[in-house]
Amino acid sequence: MPEFINLQLGWPTPSLFPSEQVLDGASRILQSPKKTASALIYGPDAGYVPLRENIAAWLTESYKPSGGTINADRICVSNGASANLGNILSKFTEPGYTRRIWMIEPSYFLACPIFTDSGFAGCLRGVPEDEEGLDIEFLRAAIESVEAEPDHPTGPKFKTGSRYKKIYKHIIYAVPTFSNPSGKTMSLRRREDLVRLAREFDCLIITDDVYDVLRWPKDPKNPLSSHLGAIPPRIVDVDRTLDGGPSQPWGNAVSNGSFSKIIAPGIRTGWTEATPAFVLSLSELGATRSGGCPTQIAGTFVAEMIGTGRLQSHISDVLIPTYSARYHTMFRAIDEYLVPLGFKVSTGKPYEETTAVVNGHGPAVPGAGGYFTYLTVPADLPVDTGKLAALAMEKYNLKFAFGAMMAVEGDEGSLQRSVGGYGNGIRLCWAWHPEDEIIEGIQRLASLVKEIKQ
Ligand SMILES: Cc1ncc(COP(=O)(O)O)c(C=O)c1O
Structure with a gap:
């Protein structure tokens, strides 16, 4: 059996971990008695203040939001996007009153x-x-139909009083930029339509913005040194300014950020960006009041890494060149070995709006980025993608994610739409393997498909 190749795993390669920069951050903290005292005590509810300030400044520089400087009062430190999703739900939803969770499929x-x-x-x-x-009209019709159901409670039953100042009626969950799994980036006008819809129906849009800073020009001819791929403003930025901004202090969008993909998952540090009122309320979770900010010592190291600029250099000098090279290699291999067999790349329209965020590197060129791409398998393939994935493991020691895995849990409609729809797709990740293994993985997939088609 050949060596295992895992194009499913959405993890960063350990060889890219910035261990030296983490060590430098740790030394700066642990060699200073004053900083050590802050690092090893219970953290302030919303997180270590220098980290909040540094994240706010770095986000302002990265996104240049039209709403202006992002201040630290918009930032709450978290222990990663996954845990923080749970925290947001505990503070701002109540099953029964919050009617549905709408997830992009x-x-x-x-x-x-x-x-x-x-x-x-x-x-x-x-x-x-x-x-x-995302299909806005589908979402609008679905929300209207839920709202038309009789006997919705007029208010939350259990989460009431001063601890729960705001409970939303609906949650919309999305990965709008370089999506996991589809690789798509939502256009600006869709983001605006989504924010308007959220305001109309009392929805909170939770976005995992965990891949945005890993971006590069889609066209390999555009040099990295003078261009970053353009992306639209984050939904939280749209909510901040669209039509004069939100009409209530909580806003309708929250951005979940994470250092997992740009430092390492084990650092377990992330952040939330939302309105100051939202951030304050989130930081007052019961567990946080008792135990302090959910990440503390690691957060102090990250604060140093941003403060010295070493994280930003790691992203621009190591991660972006490595991932963009792997991305272009994967696409060359897809073009050479899979497209002739009938595979299609299905990552949506190239993003070319001129209002895109370009991070000071101009002009705006269509961007690619993140970790994943999604391919539609040949129409004449006699097996479904689940079977294809099983055969790839069995015969070629090759793993990839397949469409039916991406159905929304417990939603019959989502399962049905997977058949003949996104279920005909497979997700490939370029973050884990080096370029030669990526090519080898694509070649194995091509060999398998040829065998099956014979
Ligand atoms: C969309 C998305 N959200 C969240 C995560 C996990 O984030 P964290 O490690 O910060 O919990 C991932 C990792 O694959 C992801 O792709």
Whole structure:
């Protein structure tokens, strides 16, 4: 059997971990008695203040939001996007009053159990993705139909009083930029339509913005040194300014950020960005009041890494060149070995709007980025993608994710739409393997498909 190749795993390669920079951050903290005292005590509810300040400044520089400087009062430190999704749900939802969780499909399937653990089993619903992001008309009709059901409670039953200042009626969950799993980036106009819809129906849009800073030009001819791929403003930025901004202090969008993909998952540090009122309320979770900010010592190391600029250099000098090289290698291999067999790349329209965020590197060129791409398998393939994945493991020691895995848990409609729809897709990740193994993986897939088609 050949060596195992895992194009499913959405993890960063350990050889890219910035261990030296983490060590430098740790030394700066642990060699200073004053900083050590802050690092090893219970953290402030919203997180270590220098980290909040540094994240705010770095986000302002990275996104240049039209709403202006991002201040530290918009930032709450978290122990990663996954845990923080659960925290947001505990503070701002109540099963029964919060009617549905709307998830873009194909979905980031590992988010489903986080919703289920928060009491939303049976309330998860898929919303199809189209070429520009999410099907707004589908979502509007689905929300209207839920709202038309009789006997919705007029208010939350259990989460009331001053601890729960805001409970939303609906949650919309999305990965709008370089999506996991589809690789798509939602257009600006869809983001705006989504924010307007959220305001109309008292929805909170939770976005996992965990891949945005890993971006590069889609066209390999554009040099990295002078261009970053353009992306639209985050939904939280759109909510901040659209039509004069939110009409209530909580806003309708929260951004879940993470250092997992740009430092390492084990650092277990992330952040939330939302309105100051939302952030304050989130930081007052019961467990946080008792135990302090959910990440503390690691957060102090990260604060140093940003403060010295070493994290930013790691992203621009190591991660972006490595991932963009792997991305272009994967696409060359797809073009050479898979497209002739009938595979199609299905990552949506190239994003070319001029209002895109370009991070000071101009001009705006269509961007690629993140970790994943999604391919539609040949129409004449006599097996479904689940079977294809099983055969790839069995015969070629090759693993990849397949469409039916991305259905929204417990939603019959989502399962049905997977058949003949996104279920005909497979997700490939370029973050884990070096370029030669990526090519080898694609070649193995091509060999398998040729055998099956014979
Ligand atoms: C969309 C999305 N959200 C969240 C995560 C996990 O984030 P964290 O490690 O910060 O919990 C991932 C990792 O694969 C992801 O792809």
